[in-house]
Amino acid sequence: MAVESEKQTSLHCLYHWARHTPDSVYLTQPFPDGRVEDITWGQAADQVSRMVSHLNSLGLPERSNIAILGKNSAHWILSDLAIWAAGHVSVPLYPTLNGDTAAYVLEHSEAQLLFLGKLDGTADGWNDIKGHIPEDLPIISLPLSPRDDTPKWMDIMAQCEPGEPRLPDPDDLATIVYTSGSTGRPKGVMHSFRTMIAAADGLQQLFSVGSDERMLSYLPLAHVAERAAVETQSLYYGFHLYFANSLDTFQEDLQRARPTLFFSVPRLWMKFYLGVNAKLPPKKQRLLFNIPILKGVVKKKVLRQLGLDHCRAALTGAAPLSAEIIGWYRSLGLELLEVYGMSENFGYSHANRPGQAKVGTVGMANPGVEHRLGDGGEIEVKSPGQMLGYYKNEEKTREDVTDDGFLKTGDMGEIDSDGCLRITGRVKDLFKTSKGKYVVPVPIENRFNHPKAEVVCVAGANQPQPCLMVLLSDEARAELETGGSRGELEQELAHELDAVNALCEGHEKLAFVVVVKEPWTMENGMLTPTMKIKRNVIENYYNQKMDEWFRQKAKVVWES
Template structure:
């Protein structure tokens, strides 16, 4: 039976994000709030210190004339200053408009123009240049505040300049920020997040103060996190997953170490030693693949021990899930392998991880089970930007592989036509900015959000995602294919895989476009007489072509006949955000990849 969680918190939630933040500052002023890199060292600040800084910046925004619900853009990677800016915007009653630093100038200008942003925080000279080159197209932008960029003392000022403006404002009106924050209505606009989307122009999702407050309070009510936790946060704060972690931090009171540099994640985990981290599945897949390939490269007895450890671990976990006893001999073996193998894997992630939280895309079950065997739980969750990120999450003591957990307390779920997942609750958006027709397509008249995802609910009320309605296609033989399920299986089988894209709509068989991980391929080249060769040369070599062919054959042995991959090609470069083929949250833009490789696809069907 589903476990019910008391929803009394819905009646006692703070009225808005600003009050939620100042309540946290008052509750634990001397506790650590954030730590962040300064050169090679890490600096730490308390909630009181962060509160003072946010108040000064919020007063500065009020001095610049920011009014309730007016949009303020942030074009920056994830860093401590991003969080200060976002909190300052909401404490000044403005509404944050998020822009990924990788967004090209055209889309950046579109987002800031469509949102009518009045002020923009820009990380550095690269971000400022996008705005300066298109200043005439941004008539609403009256001020740019840069974290690290060059200032001109007029249109472009520094974060310190803004804080100084705020100090002057607070000297005149000491209560201006607290008075402003207390007047913010729960239904007031807090954030405008433009979904990068896999097709078309980005759509601005309008999210209320009450939505973010609810998200954090709903996670706190489930008892998943507490003040004693330590988060490592690298996720893009421009993405709703990053934003919901901030809301959760204010509700629960734990500290967060902030560094958005993806290439530093593993190193940072070893230094920070967090108890949890949120990430997209690709991060876990890459970590899994790297460890597996390192062991394979060592070969011999070490590789045999490694493989045997996971065989034993999987059997122990299977027995526990099925409620069967674990024989004493198997227990002893498992204890030995825990010391020899699993403890070393946990140490790579800092040694203190209670769990990781996976979201933004589907997590491969085999990868989740692999981490579980090593003693690291991955709690898969599910939600959309349109639901303020979180709507479902597994719990540490009730983690069911293959599901995204139960719906958040205070929210509802049901299955509509074609098993489409429908969600209703405080986290659901107001609608799309300036797009009433799109809003009407997505929100029903009685407040249910159409997710576009297919699902099923199990006997415990846990949701299983079974596919994306728009990604399903039918072969010319009339068989339906769910590409993500096949793609996920290949990534679990092939440790070199980066992307695997299945095609076959209205065709008589399926084909695939494949990319391989650049670092893994460089290592393969070192071991196979191609040291220093380019990625394109390595992946086109006979050795790699045969190796990938073997993995595709293995994949096909697990598929129905009509699902099997008849032909495939390895692309000469990996997909990337910069090329426009991936969204910033690492989802494949299928239409862009297909357009870019149409000649190759046609050749496979010739």
């Protein structure tokens, strides 16, 4: 793969576009008061250069680690670029972290400064985090920051002249990304500018990305998936990047962007699907989709209302999405493509190609990527995006990377005759029933596709049989609260249970379905910041109720 000389790093890319297309809009930021701000490439480079002057004046040690905490915003990306332009290393923190974990990341990374961005304490961890920020840690507040007692980005812009950026060497350390951590303390994954830009160059070969694309940034920029698919690509290809204001305005923000490329995670694809079903029930969909004169019109209307009618390629990753749901989107005319990657390879590993998708797999190895199966069917990958190692943890680096340079992913899989990879589960997710039989939960979870089930989790370690916990969609819960028929839903869930069990081996058959009472969220620790279930947290939370549920001997159990 050959990265263009003028675009060796993300920072080189910023100044490349500022020279060649200074008046083109790069970033579009909506604000809570309804105002929308456009920032051109020229303005972006100017702001970054002014912040360089300020950072240089602080006398920070060379190659300092500088943290960024906040939801996605235009200035999150500008602060990332400014850190690099001043010769430092960026350390993103998830805005949904609890205070203890945020304190750990700040201490472990030895952060010398914090850029504090968009937070409000409602759908993020700010109320807990704010009491864990060291009092002696310098803070610069970005627009939409919850603090007004620190130096502010816009004031610095007015006070400082542009400084000369330090363009980095591609092999310099660029960022330390702390894993979202479904178990234990997060690990600091070190990436160079080269490993980051490799993802953008490789994705070009798959999706023919150009400068006329539009994307919406709303998944956490602290995660490599958004950093690779959105930040790095927008910088490399020079396209227009939009941001979302809030969950309440998400549909409006999506309509504003009308993205041509769209990346999301299974939980949100499921939410979109359930939202359409709530307005246009599946039975009515099947009827309309089978009328030749109407089906095209109806499908286009559905995509238009989702804000995805201009989308030529849509990606899903970070966790499995059932083949049935992928097939539903593809039937609408949206080419939804499953991709696969990890923090440790900057998300650059496998992808389904446009026009060549193999539903049920994560596609073939990306250009420049090698893959193989190791002990126990564990997927091992060698990627141009592969990390430099774990920060201050050489022992873990040696444990996770083989002597010949392959990353042990912790995922189990199968590679078919076409070279397509199918993920079959996590090595650590396997559990034994009391009969001594191993259960692999992910394939079973993927088979359960009731239109009112938002997310599911197979559990049952040391029990006679596994069971399935179901979180109903917001719409389904609201329907029940306003007098909807519990009996009818119970029958439907029991029928889906039978259908799933018909495809399971004897020891895998689900004893029952539990409809859980409380939502699983990032805030209560049940989900990672990329909306994957934290299986161990969920299992521990419900473990004490298992015996009672088994005693009920019912197909569908309602958590009391």
